[in-house]
Amino acid sequence: MVRQLGELEKLVMDRVWSWDHPVAVREVLEDLQRDRVLAYTTVMTVMDNLHRKGVLTRQKDGRAYMYRPAQTREQHTAAFMSEVLAGSADREVTLLHFLEQIPPEEAARLRQALAGHAPDGSAQ
Structure with a gap:
């Protein structure tokens, strides 16, 4: 089931869709922080939720996950x-x-x- 994305989910996905490489939470956080103040854990939770919803895929890279969109x-x-x-x-x-x-x-x-x-x- 595909759900409508929430406001912060849309912001995260806009960033992830705009890049042509796997991204870490830190990279998304740094990009989002140009426009607003967010905690690392907030962005990590949103990206984990998007992964559980099937919107993002992820692969372990050392201690962190690297995320990619599941679809364009x-x-x-x-x-x-x-x-x-x-x-x-x-x-x-x-x-x-x-x-x-x-x-x-x-x-x-x-x-x-x-x-x-x-x-x-x-x-x-």
């Missing part, structure tokens, strides 16, 4: 959107309401993306 930001967002949609009583109506809310240029990009995929989800 886009994959995570798509999985969350799919879960939200699955919770709807009427998926078609929910999708139509969603389409009414997005800007026309995003709707055009969505049409273009759909045109490039076969009904089975594979690229044409």
Whole structure:
């Protein structure tokens, strides 16, 4: 199950997704501390929670863990959107309401993306 991320979880994941290498808690903490004061244990707890939720993977490196995203930001967002949609009583109506809310240029990009995929989800 993919859950919506909390405020601090989003901040941590924004950092982790922006880097192309495994990260330690200390690296994330130092980056976050440019904008706010946080304790090491707070960031460590958030990253441990994200690992338990399956959002981050980790591997032991000496005494510390090195963390990586389990999915790209886009994959995570798509999985969350799919879960939200699955919770709807009427998926078609929910999708139509969603389409009414997005800007026309995003709707055009969505049409273009759909045109490039076969009904089975594979690229044409």
